[in-house]
Amino acid sequence: MTLLTRQDPATGHPVARAGRPRGRRWKRYPTWKFYAFVSPWVIGCLALTAVPMGYALLLSFTDFDGLSGNWRWVGLDNYTTAFHDPVVWASLRRTGLYALIAVPLSLAGGLGLALLLNQRLRAMGVFRTIFYLPSVVPVVATALMFKLVFDRDTGLVNGILAWVGIDAVPWLIDPHAFTILIMLSLWGLGGGMVIFLAGLQAIPAELLEAASVDGAGPLRRFWHITLPVLSPMIFFQLVLTLITTLQTLVQPLLLAPAVSGGAGGGATDATHVQQGDFLYMVNVYAQFFSYQKYGYGAALLWILFLVILAVTAVVLRSSTSWVHYEVDQDGSEQ
Amino acid sequence: MTTPKLTLSNRDALGARRGRRLMYAALVLLALVFLAPLVWNALYALKSRSESASTDVHVLPQSAEWGNFHRALTMIDFGRYTVTTFMLAGIFALLVTASSALVGFGFARLRGRGRKPLFTLMLATTMVPQILTVIPTYVIFSKLGLVNTYWPWVLWGLAASPFHVFLFRQAFAGLPRELEEAAILDGCGYFRIFWQILLPLVRPVIATSIILAFTFVWGDFITPAIFLNGDNTTLGVAMAAGYTDGGITLNNVLAAGTVFYVLPVLVLFFVAQRSFTRGVATSGLKG
Amino acid sequence: MQHHLSRRSLLGRSAAAVGGVALGGSALSACGTGGSGGGGSHPTLQVMYDGIDTELGKQLAAFERANDCKVVVSKFDQVKLNAAIAAGNPPDLVRTSGASEMPNLIARGLVENLDPYFAKSTVFKAADLDPIVGVYRFDGKRQGKGSVYGFPSDFSQDAMLWFNKELFDKAKVSHLKPTDSLTYDDLLDLGKRLTVRKGGKVDVFGFDPVWNFVNQAHLMQMIAQQGGSLWNDDFTKADFTTPEARRALQWYVDWGKARVGSGPLDPISDWQGPVYGAGRIAVVSYGYWFGAWINGGDAGAKGAEIAAASGFVPAPQMGSTRVDACMTATGAWIPKKAAHKELAFKFLEFWRGGAPAEAHFKAGGGLPALKHFRTLLPKSTAFDADHYQTQMKNLKNLSVLQFSPYANYTAVEGAITTNVEAAMKGQTSLDSAIRGLQTAVDAVVQQGKQQLGA
Structure with missing residues (x-):
């Protein structure tokens, strides 16, 4: 008995697609409903993203300084300059390294914590809150806290080292600054943990019970049931963490040693960011706000966007082999 | 059903107890590491300016400066900013969760021409650094007369966020096809399937979405700094701007303010995270 | 089904809301450039200068009452400033770190020439102005001479x-x-x-x-x-x-x-x-x-x-x-496109020419740009008096450095x-x-x- 013979026209399901016969399967999923559901985002996206991006693309072909009216078209000059700029390449390499280390660690960490804390044991709520707490603290404050902890002369860590008789380590400057940056980003594991916790809830208990009755130990249950069911969420975290990590800007700026002597208002200045923390976006920020080169900065932003796009495409492509969906994502039935 | 998600069979009972103790020990250690910067921050707030800058590092302050906490609450209108930020974050969190759930459902369970490219496009918008969109967005909102108001947050909430859409999409994608089919057999329209059947099954994700969105607005600095002004801005920006003396930031007072700053969201999270453990997922086919 | 209809009408409603705002917004901006200040009573003065509200405390309310306006103080934010200028509605008064920033800003045509305001002012009298105001002067080529484009909050000889x-x-x-x-x-x-x-x-x-x-x-x-x-x-x-x-x-x-x-x-x-x-x-x-x-x-x-x-x-x-020399002379300037320039200047007069200025200089927050405030500087304790003496004797060596208008600071x-x-x-x-x-x-x-x- 097919569904079509049970369909009642009175329920309002259109039977025919407007001029697009695609086979009986398609008649169950009218396109307009899809668009009805996704329309809020489409409208918002166009206005708030597409327009600025177009503006930035135009900007990248000029030498606009952000304020004055005297600018000229320079065509692809900004892009060729970027291609030959060693600073750009160095920052790109550093960003790649940062992502390569931070992303897997934060995924594994978040997942690990979620697995540990998913049990209904005592004080789990307290632990969950403790691990999520850093995510609640605004970025400005977290960087300040890390600086206070790792300050060479007045910080907690060197205080402990001194107590044990070890000389103070200058954590916040090269070559240690990079490690501190990674630690700061891992401190926010709680966000990922929360997402994985939610995902773990969706695993049907019967599946796990049935498996343990069949004699599967915890490791096999994890590998064959938990992981596959969780894979959409893992994929989600991987892609989004990768995208945001490649765009990291604020933490390196905030971790840089003090800039002005207080009297200048403590402005964040990209020139004091340590080499180890000199990520791509830091250079972009410098181009915009230290050197007033809006055109060049816009070109760099478009380049980054394309790099992220390429990297994400690779990850997306690979996802078909390891991400498991109940509802197949490309239109064919499971 | 209320059985825990990860059960241990009886054969592992002894090993389980030892394992559990080890696990608790590890958790406590990790929790201490995670808390260290926050605790240090609170202690820093209790120390005087000159003590914090001393090379002679002590954990506890020589003389507790509770005045910093008092100043944190009085130098700016802390209560008022807390209330307005709470409302702003709450409204945004609810709106963005609602709209993202709808959009995510659409991507996950409905078919349509251009669905895949549209999804990729949505994902692509997250790859656009905020620095790029911030000035043009400001200009647009300025022309609409919406800067220095809360309307941008309402609009952003209604427009859904790719992050939350993606989250819901993944959540919905994992639910069995049978649920839908049964409902269609019963003659339900898609909105009803969304509202009555699938949405309740992703309650933990709804809670997650609300918490994450709320936390985001609560902690966001860049957007309110640009789109709001000194009077109606959020607590975070007010703190960064207000704890000054002659233009110079008073870091000890700022640290004290931060302690108060995290409390509301902390409480909210502690209360909300219980819904993660409520056994929601069932294999239930209705009726 | 009913739900489909209600869903679509919700969409329709939110679209209408956005549309309505857009229309209303464009109508507003159509009513004259920066017009909200024009004839409006009770204007809102936007001051982009950290800490002024903390410094002024209740005196801010006094100023608001005296001028029938509202003063909103925001933190200085370069991004917000650029965005606001780009959008055509810059703040009315903006902080600057002073000497090294001004020539470039002035040369780019962003700063309002304050000569006419100073000419009419009863608070800032020409003879009372300390030479340090030269930091905010520009004659088209060099800093130090010419029209005034801003005013310092206070100054010091920074290399002391x-x-x-x-x-x-x-x-x-x-x-x-x-x-x-x-x-x-x-x-x-x-x-x-x-x-x-x-x-x-x-x-x-x-x-x-x-x-x-x-x-x-x-x-x-x-x-x-x-x-x-x-x-x-x-x-x-x-x-x-x-x-x-x-x-x-x-x-x-x-x-x-x-x-x-x-x-x-x-x-x-x-x-x-x-x-x-x-x-x-x-x-x-x-x-x-x-x-x-x-x-x-x-x-x-x-x-x-x-x-x-x-x-x-x-x-x-x-x-x-x-x-x-004085290397900074932190102060404020008024953007050319600001909506309430007269009011901004009044605020400037109040802030560094009126009661708040007296309080600031009594505490020794810096040297005043108005000479008559010098006597207010603290000399009650032995060391305060000492420092005061040293400073007064050193003033003769004060000079105004000249920065290039072409070089962004x-x-x-x-x-x-x-x-x-x-x-x-x-x-x-x-x-x-x-x-x-x-x-x-x-x-x-x-x-x-x-x-x-x-």
């Missing part, structure tokens, strides 16, 4: 020195005296004798010239003291290769390598103030305003102790020409920091650092000339 007498005693070094003619080399030696290191930490910094804050100004001063000049006559070229410039840069590299102050190899997390207040800096390079900070609001008992132990002497010299600072720090860390030689610096600043000027259409 504060020193901690107790630390000197501990190191058995005789105190600095205002009548000494200190050279930079003297100070470097002193710094080495006064620095105390232990266990990898620096317990006492011997000499901190506040590297990383207005370095360009310090360099200009050091070169001028030797009788030279960093910039050429029409400010189209900065020459870092002259012997005078080389000597100044060599001194900085030596200082950086000696590690007697907070620098690239000895970072501090906050700024030098709290470190000095903890008794950990022997000599620091700050102006008169620092005296008030040492013993200010949250300083506590230690603050009073340090204040009593602090001495104040004029800036060190690198040559025979005595130059002791942060870009030049960035170039100096990057290149000189590389030499300090031993990564490059001084000569290649100078070459790098020269190239970088030439590019900055080149870009500036293009943008100004010169």
Whole structure:
């Protein structure tokens, strides 16, 4: 008995697609409903993203300084300059390294914590809150806290080292600054943990019970049931963490040693960011706000966007082999 | 059903107890590491300016400066900013969760021409650094007369966020096809399937979405700094701007303010995270 | 089904909301440029200057009542400023760090010429204006003369020195005296004798010239003291290769390598103030305003102790020409496109010409740009009186440095920091650092000339 013979026209399901016969399967999923559901985002996206991006693309072909009216078209000059700029390449390499280390660690960490804390044991709520707490603290404050902890002369860590008789380590400057940056980003594991916790809830208990009755130990249950069911969420975290990590800007700026002597208002200045923390976006920020080169900065932003796009495409492509969906994502039935 | 998600069979009972103790020990250690910067921050707030800058590092302050906490609450209108930020974050969190759930459902369970490219496009918008969109967005909102108001947050909430859409999409994608089919057999329209059947099954994700969105607005600095002004801005920006003396930031007072700053969201999270453990997922086919 | 309809109508409603706002918004902006200030009673004054509301407290409400307006104070944010200018609705009053920023801002046509306002003013009288106001003057070519484009909150001679007498005693070094003619080399030696290191930490910094804050100004001063000049006559070229410039840069590299102050190899997390207040800096390079900070609001008992132990002497010299300039003169300017310029000027008069100014200068927050306020500066305690005397005697050496309108201030600072720090860390030689610096600043000027259409 097919569904079509049970369909009642009175329920309002259109039977025919407007001029697009695609086979009986398609008649169950009218396109307009899809668009009805996704329309809020489409409208918002166009206005708030597409327009600025177009503006930035135009900007990248000029030498606009952000304020004055005297600018000229320079065509692809900004892009060729970027291609030959060693600073750009160095920052790109550093960003790649940062992502390569931070992303897997934060995924594994978040997942690990979620697995540990998913049990209904005592004080789990307290632990969950403790691990999520850093995510609640605004970025400005977290960087300040890390600086206070790792300050060479007045910080907690060197205080402990001194107590044990070890000389103070200058954590916040090269070559240690990079490690501190990674630690700061891992401190926010709680966000990922929360997402994985939610995902773990969706695993049907019967599946796990049935498996343990069949004699599967915890490791096999994890590998064959938990992981596959969780894979959409893992994929989600991987892609989004990768995208945001490649765009990291604020933490390196905030971790840089003090800039002005207080009297200048403590402005964040990209020139004091340590080499180890000199990520791509830091250079972009410098181009915009230290050197007033809006055109060049816009070109760099478009380049980054394309790099992220390429990297994400690779990850997306690979996802078909390891991400498991109940509802197949490309239109064919499971 | 209320059985825990990860059960241990009886054969592992002894090993389980030892394992559990080890696990608790590890958790406590990790929790201490995670808390260290926050605790240090609170202690820093209790120390005087000159003590914090001393090379002679002590954990506890020589003389507790509770005045910093008092100043944190009085130098700016802390209560008022807390209330307005709470409302702003709450409204945004609810709106963005609602709209993202709808959009995510659409991507996950409905078919349509251009669905895949549209999804990729949505994902692509997250790859656009905020620095790029911030000035043009400001200009647009300025022309609409919406800067220095809360309307941008309402609009952003209604427009859904790719992050939350993606989250819901993944959540919905994992639910069995049978649920839908049964409902269609019963003659339900898609909105009803969304509202009555699938949405309740992703309650933990709804809670997650609300918490994450709320936390985001609560902690966001860049957007309110640009789109709001000194009077109606959020607590975070007010703190960064207000704890000054002659233009110079008073870091000890700022640290004290931060302690108060995290409390509301902390409480909210502690209360909300219980819904993660409520056994929601069932294999239930209705009726 | 009903639900489909209600869903679509919700969509329709939100779309209508956005549309309605858009229409309303465009209608508003159509009613004249920046028109909301025009005839409107009870205008809103946007002040982008951190901490003014904290400073003014209740007096802000008094100003609002007296002028039937609302004053909204926001933190200075470069991004917001750029965005607001781009959108055509800049704040009415904007903070500036002063000397090095103004020429570039003025030359780009962003700043309102305040001559007509000053002419009508009963608070700012021409004879009462301190020469420091020259920082905000520009005649189209050079800073220091011409029309006024802003007003300083206060000023100091920023290269003057504060020193901690107790630390000197501990190191058995005789105190600095205002009548000494200190050279930079003297100070470097002193710094080495006064620095105390232990266990990898620096317990006492011997000499901190506040590297990383207005370095360009310090360099200009050091070169001028030797009788030279960093910039050429029409400010189209900065020459870092002259012997005078080389000597100044060599001194900085030596200082950086000696590690007697907070620098690239000895970072501090906050700024030098709290470190000095903890008794950990022997000599620091700050102006008169620092005296008030040492013993200010949250300083506590230690603050009073340090204040009593602090001495104040004029800036060190690198040559025979005595130059002791003000390098900043933090203040405010009014954007040309601001909506409420008259009101902004009134606020300026109130803030640094009225009761708030009296309070500020009674506390010793800096030197006043209006001469008649000088008598208000603190002299009640022995050390306050001491510092006051030293400062008044040193005022005769005050000069206004002239910055190039073509060189963006942060870009030049960035170039100096990057290149000189590389030499300090031993990564490059001084000569290649100078070459790098020269190239970088030439590019900055080149870009500036293009943008100004010169």
